[in-house]
Amino acid sequence: MRVITTIHEMQNEIKTQKSLSKSVGFVPTMGFLHEGHLTLLKKARLENDIVVLSIFVNPLQFGPAEDFSTYPRDFNRDKSLAECEGVDFLFYPSVEEMYHHSSSVRVVVQERTDVLCGKSRPGHFDGVATVLTKLFNIVLPTKAYFGIKDAQQVAVVEGLITDFNFPIELIAVDIVREEDGLAKSSRNVNLLPEERRQAAVIYKSLIAAKAAIEGGERDPQVIKSLVSAMITSGFKGQIDYVEVYSYPQLKDLAKLDGTCIIAAAVKFSKVRLIDNIILEVSQEIGGAK
Amino acid sequence: MRVITTIHEMQNEIKTQKSLSKSVGFVPTMGFLHEGHLTLLKKARLENDIVVLSIFVNPLQFGPAEDFSTYPRDFNRDKSLAECEGVDFLFYPSVEEMYHHSSSVRVVVQERTDVLCGKSRPGHFDGVATVLTKLFNIVLPTKAYFGIKDAQQVAVVEGLITDFNFPIELIAVDIVREEDGLAKSSRNVNLLPEERRQAAVIYKSLIAAKAAIEGGERDPQVIKSLVSAMITSGFKGQIDYVEVYSYPQLKDLAKLDGTCIIAAAVKFSKVRLIDNIILEVSQEIGGAK
Numbered sequence: 335m336r337v338i339t340t341i342h343e344m345q346n347e348i349k350t351q352k353s354l355s356k357s358v359g360f361v362p363t364m365g366f367l368h369e370g371h372l373t374l375l376k377k378a379r380l381e382n383d384i385v386v387l388s389i390f391v392n393p394l395q396f397g398p399a400e401d402f403s404t405y406p407r408d409f410n411r412d413k414s415l416a417e418c419e420g421v422d423f424l425f426y427p428s429v430e431e432m433y434h435h436s437s438s439v440r441v442v443v444q445e446r447t448d449v450l451c452g453k454s455r456p457g458h459f460d461g462v463a464t465v466l467t468k469l470f471n472i473v474l475p476t477k478a479y480f481g482i483k484d485a486q487q488v489a490v491v492e493g494l495i496t497d498f499n500f501p502i503e504l505i506a507v508d509i510v511r512e513e514d515g516l517a518k519s520s521r522n523v524n525l526l527p528e529e530r531r532q533a534a535v536i537y538k539s540l541i542a543a544k545a546a547i548e549g550g551e552r553d554p555q556v557i558k559s560l561v562s563a564m565i566t567s568g569f570k571g572q573i574d575y576v577e578v579y580s581y582p583q584l585k586d587l588a589k590l591d592g593t594c595i596i597a598a599a600v601k602f603s604k605v606r607l608i609d610n611i612i613l614e615v616s617q618e619i620g621g622a623k
Numbered sequence: 624m625r626v627i628t629t630i631h632e633m634q635n636e637i638k639t640q641k642s643l644s645k646s647v648g649f650v651p652t653m654g655f656l657h658e659g660h661l662t663l664l665k666k667a668r669l670e671n672d673i674v675v676l677s678i679f680v681n682p683l684q685f686g687p688a689e690d691f692s693t694y695p696r697d698f699n700r701d702k703s704l705a706e707c708e709g710v711d712f713l714f715y716p717s718v719e720e721m722y723h724h725s726s727s728v729r730v731v732v733q734e735r736t737d738v739l740c741g742k743s744r745p746g747h748f749d750g751v752a753t754v755l756t757k758l759f760n761i762v763l764p765t766k767a768y769f770g771i772k773d774a775q776q777v778a779v780v781e782g783l784i785t786d787f788n789f790p791i792e793l794i795a796v797d798i799v800r801e802e803d804g805l806a807k808s809s810r811n812v813n814l815l816p817e818e819r820r821q822a823a824v825i826y827k828s829l830i831a832a833k834a835a836i837e838g839g840e841r842d843p844q845v846i847k848s849l850v851s852a853m854i855t856s857g858f859k860g861q862i863d864y865v866e867v868y869s870y871p872q873l874k875d876l877a878k879l880d881g882t883c884i885i886a887a888a889v890k891f892s893k894v895r896l897i898d899n900i901i902l903e904v905s906q907e908i909g910g911a912k
Binding site (some may be wrong): 341345349351353355418431436437438439440441442443444445446460463468471474490493494496498499500501 | 630634638642644700725726727728729730731732733734735753756760761763779782783785786787788789790894
């Protein structure tokens with residue numbers, strides 16, 4: 335594995351690989367790798383000739399009240415993990431390298447951002463889309479890998495790739511779950527033992543919603559009430575949101591139809607967890623799959 | 624020459640060409656080709672294996688009071704000219720094809736726009752940068768060609784390519800001039816005969832400014848006064864602006880230093896003409912080249 339810190343060197347290397355007709359799988363991250371990232375890397379390794387991992391804590395996507403300077407970093411650990419996963423190139427530029435002078439252009443995301451977690455993070459997805467535009471142009475991936483756990487980020491990236499016509503296939507990778515269904519997250523260790531047991535109800539409520547849709551329910555309000563009721567009966571955690579939208583457009587629906595997302599965020603004593611399921615809903619009863 | 628109207632087909636064709644390691648020269652236009660465009664095509668033809676011309680009247684770059692619907696179009700004539708210049712692919716998408724649904728992302732140009740012609744066209748360069756981001760991703764050019772006559776557009780494109788790390792070489796092509804120095808333009812035919820004779824003074828004033836700089840003058844105000852005085856003494860046309868900036872940053876300068884642009888816009892009875900020269904100014908006297 336080669337660690338590359340300059341844009342120029344990364345672009346030269348990719349040019350060489352492309353001239354050899356190699357496919358390039360790309361996993362962009364902010365480092366401090368966890369099991370979710372490793373799942374993306376394993377999939378990228380299976381599906382491409384070359385795997386590029388980027389580690390860049392992107393200041394543009396942090397709000398003024400957010401923790402850019404204290405965001406966790408552990409490059410040596412990340413490097414070892416990347417090596418174990420068979421990464422070919424670890425792109426690790428400095429902030430200075432990526433934004434060496436004031437930038438004359440930026441990407442503005444004008445849809446899909448004012449819902450779910452984005453509602454409380456104005457400008458966050460502009461920063462994400464801007465850095466991804468740069469990274470896509472530097473790495474020229476054939477396929478780019480993102481975890482569907484952050485379904486809103488995947489929706490924004492889908493819009494970025496489609497609407498700017500990047501010749502990139504977006505691979506949204508399924509949520510990895512514990513045996514009881516809880517979505518894996520490095521934050522789960524911050525749950526108290528009792529909360530850990532209760533937290534499984536989040537996914538169970540999403541599965542119950544899916545069953546209701548399969549049974550013919552098409553009213554988003556009913557689905558939201560069902561999920562909220564199940565979560566609050568299971569424990570004393572505080573619901574941040576339970577939402578139902580079209581996917582990836584993230585638009586309100588009068589009636590479930592087509593690809594839909596049911597997403598929940600729940601606050602525990604020391605940690606906030608998110609989860610979601612995405613379903614194809616047909617107009618016929620029993621049409622969810 | 625093949626005319627291609629869909630993004631999908633254009634991307635597939637480029638993929639094939641790239642797999643054969645062909646270099647791609649790209650000339651993006653809004654059609655109604657004139658001699659300036661043909662100069663770009665000739666240069667692209669000389670320097671690349673494959674030449675792509677795009678013709679797309681981009682609604683995003685027209686303001687509400689501007690003439691999108693009446694912008695001149697003559698596809699059959701353009702097609703013949705493109706064929707004569709040895710274009711390989713003429714990319715000619717519809718507005719529907721380029722903006723098939725409301726776009727979730729756009730590019731905002733946050734520098735270089737509030738001066739020169741951009742001052743009176745808010746949002747114009749956002750539209751230019753957005754459509755070029757799409758076109759660059761569709762055509763994946765090795766080199767992209769723009770006329771330096773629209774020096775502000777070239778400055779914006781330079782920022783777009785540099786700051787978003789597009790792996791594209793920007794080729795700014797020199798202004799083609801009439802024998803008396805007047806910059807060639809399809810608008811020159813709208814000059815009255817007397818105005819046509821007078822119009823040569825615009826370039827003569829820029830050359831005089833260059834001579835003054837070579838003689839040691841470094842004060843932008845003095846240069847602007849010199850150009851304005853020469854233009855207004857030569858005829859009764861109305862100066863729209865005479866400006867001196869750093870290039871391509873288009874920032875005000877306390878003192879000429881480094882790459883600088885001297886740009887002028889002049890209104891005649893039926894037409895407004897622009898012209899510019901770009902110079903390398905060193906701190907030593909006689910350092911302009």
